[in-house]
Amino acid sequence: MGITKGKSSIRKELVKFTITLCLSTMGVAALCVTLNAIALNAGAILPANYSEHAAENIKPRLQSAKSIKKDMIPEGISYAVFDKKSKRMSEGTMTEKDASNARKKIQHQPYFHFSQKGYMVIDRKNEYCVLQYSLRSEFHSPLLRRYLPNYELTGLSILVVMLLLTVFIVTTRFANQLRRHFHTLSSITGSIQKQNLNVDPQRSRIKEFDDVIDSLMKMKDALQASLAAQWESERTKKEQIGALAHDIKIPVTIIKGNAELLSLTEPDEEQSEYTRYILDAGMKIEQYVRQLIQLSKTEEAVSVYVEYTGIKGWIKHVHRDAAALMGPKRIDLILSERGTDGIEAAMDKHLLHRAIMNIVSNAVDYTPEGGEICMETVCTDTFLSIAVSDSGRGFSSAALKKATQLFYTEDKSRHSAGHHGMGLTFAHNVVNLHHGELKLENKETGGARAEIRIPLKTVKQKQALQI
Known part of the structure; x- marks a missing residue:
């Protein structure tokens, strides 16, 4: 590969550095010899x-x-x-x-x-x-002759120091030039790593560095195209999910309406049972559609409305709705709270309420008859923690890693006909919007545990913020 016209190369730069170093050291040596000759002629140095x-x-x-x-x-x-x-x-x-x-x-x-x-x-x-x-040659000055009796050794020491200083200066200058080129490469890779693809680097005068910069820019363009395609695919998928969810609502409404009309007639016992099946299935489909719509909107994370809310009253409504989710299933709901008295905290109470209901709903699905669900609330000046645990079979190791992914279901250990992999995804997105953490784990005594922990700034006076 030939050298681009007007560009240097690393080989040329090394040759230039070597020549500069040799000429500099020769110049320093010649300067010392000249100064010695001048000192001899001036009488400052006595000849041998x-x-x-x-x-x-x-x-x-x-x-x-x-x-x-x-x-x-x-x-x-x-x-x-x-x-x-x-x-x-x-x-x-x-x-x-x-x-x-x-x-x-x-x-x-x-x-x-x-x-x-x-x-x-x-x-x-x-x-x-x-x-x-x-x-030997000596200094003419008695003072210098007293403290520096060996002029030759003194002169040689001065020459060595000047040569070392010259080598250091020339090498440092060359190293700084290379460091600037490497800094350009480092800044490009750092920007690409942070997905900041609006990079317009300054070109180098060394061909090899320009070749690396060109390669990095090609990689940046390919990454930019890949990310753009991925973002477009995600946007299209969200639009399709939202559109499909709205389209599903129409036939579901028709099915429920006709099932309700059938229930108003005088059917026999078997027909009544089938009608109940249809109505129950319709209600579940409506629930899934609502979750899909909420999920598609939440993933966009357009805005979160944060207002200072009294934790004591808010958690009371959460407990009431959690108890309602138990339905006819024989499950004991154990509630506990600590540190909520007199505390008001900044949060989106509606989003958090829905996120907790999704977690409780999952716990109800996976808790057998006669089991129990515990909801523990702890509030301090710095964080709010709401933990929901059940007495089911717990998470598998795969579920602990993938449970918050959209549409992930665990068919083996936590299979349920009502679980479609959206509840924990919604809760995870809401917690992220509050800069918090959703922690999933298994209890030592058996069963699953999901904990929402979000950072708080508590105050004594309500104040509305828009973030």
Whole structure:
């Protein structure tokens, strides 16, 4: 694949980085050499043979002098005077260690070297004068020479630090350029992950990064098309469910009307029983149609009307309607509440009421004759919890995962002729609209338990809000 005209590539950028790094380090080295030369010419740095020349210049004077004094020795040079016979040092500025080394090598006159130091032996009548001087470059300033005696090591250290600093600056600049390109890729993938598909990224000047950006944009377009098709399919399905539900109401109304007319005649016992079957089935169909219509509207989540409601009075109506759902079935309804006195909370009381009735209706369907249903209400300043439990066979592991899905039914362990997989879906949607949680579980003693828990903000004065 050829390189697009006007675009760079990662290989070119690496070559450019390498060349820049080499030129920068060579430039730093040349700068150090130039500064060293300027310092030597200006006298700020003394050359390596500077002290040696000074010793050569002072040598004739020291040979002819009657006695050698400290003020006769140039700055930067140490000396020692040794007796010819005893080799004892009579005076001087050398250290004891250097004087000992000089005493051992006086016979190597007139010059000898030891540990980067030069020694000049001046033969006098009854004594030797040994001058010691450095064979390395040094700072001219006595202060610098005192704290930085090794100029070569100091210069080398400065050079290494400058080279490392140069490498760091050039590498950091190159890394920042790459980081900007990677940040562009990261922002695109982050937007796609959040399903924010209105992405218009800035193009890179590196071909490989542009190729990745193009691939991500193609993936974004494909995802956008897929989501649009999915949303359209969901919208169409909801419209079809709503339309079908309304269409079903017409024949159901006709069936019920004719069944009611039959019940007004004088049928025999068998015909009366069939008429009751028709009326009961019609009522169930109407109930399912109403649930379908409610469900399609709730899934759209157009609005929730929240108003501050007294929990005590509201839960009383919920208990009354829950008792009515028991019907002729012999089931004990056990009610309990805690913390509801004097509490008013913001919620959509009508939606929550219907959601709870759906859960209670499911519990009635799955509770056998002689069983019991418990409804426990707990209210605090931060949450409202309403738990409904039954004494049936409980949920299977599959139902615990799928019970809130539309039209899901559990034919094996919780089969009921009146269950069509809409009640828990409706309740789940209502709880989500209240930013709460619907928790499904099995009790240790047997039976199913469904708990609605929604966060609350309690007040002492009613106030209506629209969200």
